[in-house]
Amino acid sequence: MSLDKNVQEINKKVAFLKSKSGSHSPSIDTFLQEIPEIKIDVDACFLSNPYATDLFLTYLKNDLIDTNKLRDVLEYYPPQNYAVADYISKAIGTPAKNIFVTNGAIEAIQAVLHNFLAKKICVVIPTFSSYYEFIKPHQEVVYYPLTKENDFKIVVNDYIAFVEQHKPDTIVLINPNNPNGGYLSKQDIFDVVEKLSWVKNIIIDESFIHFAYEDDELSQITAEELMHKFENIIIIKSMSKDFGIAGIRAGYAIMNEKRIGQLLSNGYLWNVSGLANYFFKIYCQPEFIRQYNIVRKKYIMNTQMFLSQLAAIEKIKIYPSKANFALIELLEPGITSFDFCMNLLVNYGVYVRDCSDKIGLNGEFIRVASRSFEDNLTIIDAIKNAVK
């Protein structure tokens, strides 16, 4: 078989896998199983800090594997939801009654939408698709479109006017936003929440906030404190990206205690696995957090360098990002994002996110994640060669 035929075959298989996995990339596990002839050197679909994974694995090895305590974590029932919230409370200084622990942030998103969304949700697009895919048939979505002209950044007053016009009962702000990384400052978020405090549910998804910064020390940012002032605030926290542990499925949401009481009164009994419970235990150890902040800052600095290098490449446009990824527009006429991604994958072993299924994007877009320093060099070289 010629190389071209081979590529065509792989293209077909990838297209089939993508069609099965809806508006998300097939997992790398599914990929390797279904198309073993593809060799993925760098998974730049995957939005997580690899240095944080290293740190977690060091703890896991010392605490569980070398001590033979892994068995207890896998054999026994994990603690109930409220008991895990207790540890997290110590780590973040928020009362346990305001913490809803989940099987990844995605479970928090599902729980919030299925239980608190009434009739109408306002979603900023492009976005993470579950925010409109998880709604029920009788519910309505209104889309606030980000525009190329504004570099896909929310214009605060315009957004507020849009929400006031459409009167949704629920709004969602992912900050920084996925898939473009656009960031609203903490002050902007406070302004939005203050002016829209009549909205029943204000969801702030901070899945990527550990990669944003407002000062030279790259200090951690969060809008968690808003929950104490406004009882309609729901903050969603994913541990997958910042701590590099997507396979463990750990997340939580911060919200008013009445809502949490409602959720826990008839569900979510043992939704935290033994390993997620172990993660939350180390999450409340100051020494772990101290070490984590070092690898978080190292990764932010890598990422900022990576974004600058991407910006210097011709024939593509990088949109401003304070997350650990960039939305890239392909400027060469005639090239499609799917073909570009396939080229990167088959010829360079670099797997990036084709954004052709994202609603709210007009043009050919891909999303590229920052990985380790070395992997980022591979990604940059691959893209440089692919645009030639």
Add this chain to the structure above:
Amino acid sequence: MSLDKNVQEINKKVAFLKSKSGSHSPSIDTFLQEIPEIKIDVDACFLSNPYATDLFLTYLKNDLIDTNKLRDVLEYYPPQNYAVADYISKAIGTPAKNIFVTNGAIEAIQAVLHNFLAKKICVVIPTFSSYYEFIKPHQEVVYYPLTKENDFKIVVNDYIAFVEQHKPDTIVLINPNNPNGGYLSKQDIFDVVEKLSWVKNIIIDESFIHFAYEDDELSQITAEELMHKFENIIIIKSMSKDFGIAGIRAGYAIMNEKRIGQLLSNGYLWNVSGLANYFFKIYCQPEFIRQYNIVRKKYIMNTQMFLSQLAAIEKIKIYPSKANFALIELLEPGITSFDFCMNLLVNYGVYVRDCSDKIGLNGEFIRVASRSFEDNLTIIDAIKNAVK
């Protein structure tokens, strides 16, 4: 502090922990953390096959730890629900479209009750409490009481008449039942389903079915095939008990494809962790299942011996069980189940389930799990001494 004062202190702490954990035992992890002065030698609350845990750990060590592949399992997103259903399909010979993979059986129970229960559910009591605790305020529960006189066994015709009288839209049969282990033969289950086929949702919870048997070869039993004949059948499968991996949170439900389509259309995207995904991969390896059946039968034989030994102890009554536990009534006048459990825990290091919070039990009852051969000897000795 005298021993008695010490025991009183511990009693208080245990009672407090129990009050916080609702109608379930506090996890062993919570116990050890909150009451470190207690030394638990045998956790006989915990209903799982320890030999299956050994087997799983051997696979995990060979496949993931010794090969350094554990990182991939913890770092990357696991496959989506439909992709995991594909493996399970190969293991159990049921189409993937009929398999809903879950974060433990408890997530399947919650999903089924929250999405398919309309107004009224019939629950056999005593039972696993989530079947009535997970219902919403506008829904009604009717309780079909098992009786001491009938050894807590369902009388099929009587049960059918009860359901016909109360006309619930949903019924639940746990087989064998928790907390007593009462077993309905496969033929009995078929008869019930045939006669009650007008009920909208018939839930059959097979969490403990791997410990039941109907022939001398101790062959595995399941009512899964009913799903092909009756579209109202929902079979719940927990992997926690039979495979000894409660900490991993792995389960699934088998049901009509329309229902699964409804559930997956707006949720349950990445609810299976990397380790649960790994478990389901080995679950479809015939060699793993061959080895598993050996430890399953070994454990059944241990358990049957354990039940006979319990039956021989004076001042307690054991009810018939085909599960991996026994419901025990304390016959000595004046003794409470709580005091008896505390005595076993503090003086013998044996943690058993106080059933005083179980609705539908009139008297003093405890539930004792079968563990390893050696642990069962410890449990028997402790109970023998405690009843003196």
